[in-house]
Amino acid sequence: MADIEFRVVSDRREGLLLELGRLIVASGFTLQRQRMTRSDEGVVLTMVVRGPEQNLLALEDRLGSHPIVQSFEATSVDAAAAAAPPAPEPARPRTLLSEARPEPSGAAPDPGRVEALLGALAREYPDVFNRMLAFEHEVSSAHREATSRYAGTRLGAWIYKRDYTLGARLNLADSIRHIALPAMRQLLRGTELDGETLRIKDSPFTGVGLHRGTSCHFLRGCLEGLLNEPGHLGRPRVVETFCRNTGADACIFTFAA
Numbered sequence: 001m002a003d004i005e006f007r008v009v010s011d012r013r014e015g016l017l018l019e020l021g022r023l024i025v026a027s028g029f030t031l032q033r034q035r036m037t038r039s040d041e042g043v044v045l046t047m048v049v050r051g052p053e054q055n056l057l058a059l060e061d062r063l064g065s066h067p068i069v070q071s072f073e074a075t076s077v078d079a080a081a082a083a084a085p086p087a088p089e090p091a092r093p094r095t096l097l098s099e100a101r102p103e104p105s106g107a108a109p110d111p112g113r114v115e116a117l118l119g120a121l122a123r124e125y126p127d128v129f130n131r132m133l134a135f136e137h138e139v140s141s142a143h144r145e146a147t148s149r150y151a152g153t154r155l156g157a158w159i160y161k162r163d164y165t166l167g168a169r170l171n172l173a174d175s176i177r178h179i180a181l182p183a184m185r186q187l188l189r190g191t192e193l194d195g196e197t198l199r200i201k202d203s204p205f206t207g208v209g210l211h212r213g214t215s216c217h218f219l220r221g222c223l224e225g226l227l228n229e230p231g232h233l234g235r236p237r238v239v240e241t242f243c244r245n246t247g248a249d250a251c252i253f254t255f256a257a
């Protein structure tokens, strides 16, 4: 069991606790206490949660990438300190998130910039990569991963609505095969299904010096958008488990319900 304090900044108060609370519960955690305040940054929601350590990264990933969340920090709370009511010293800085993902802590997407981009992506689809790479160059490195991924989720949702919305309700494996695979092939011909993972040989986001570590955050976002948009699958998790940017032969995306 781990006790963790999350500090979330958002631009809206309505539904914030409800939406994030759902993710927390769905990940097997319980909300111990929470506090919502306003600051110059926006609405600040601080939550202390308790739950299984092995689910923590997944939860942090979900919270940090939720569109309602502008910035996100996680700090471990000593169990003893959590039990003592005033708990004046919340914690030592937590490093798990930054170890697992090279650039992300505190990084939030910049939705305003993405809104301006989406019209162009929709017009130029499926030839979106020149524009996306130029966009990634413009975005500051602190926001690049989250913003690119968010842009991907929006484009993926758009593709789903455009091309797949009238299809049958598929389970995750069939959604990967019949939605994610053909949609990604529209973008990148060399996309292959390998069991239940997607293998992309020729991602344009690798080797261009924009990211350390895995680099195909836009493609990851597209897959998330394609699989999240139907709704009945919940929010499947997509992880780029191997990337050419870190020396692998291909970029491999894996999925979990």
Ligand SMILES: [Zn+2]
Binding pocket: 203, 206, 214, 215, 216, 240, 242, 243, 244, 245, 250, 251, 252
């Ligand atoms: Zn990659």
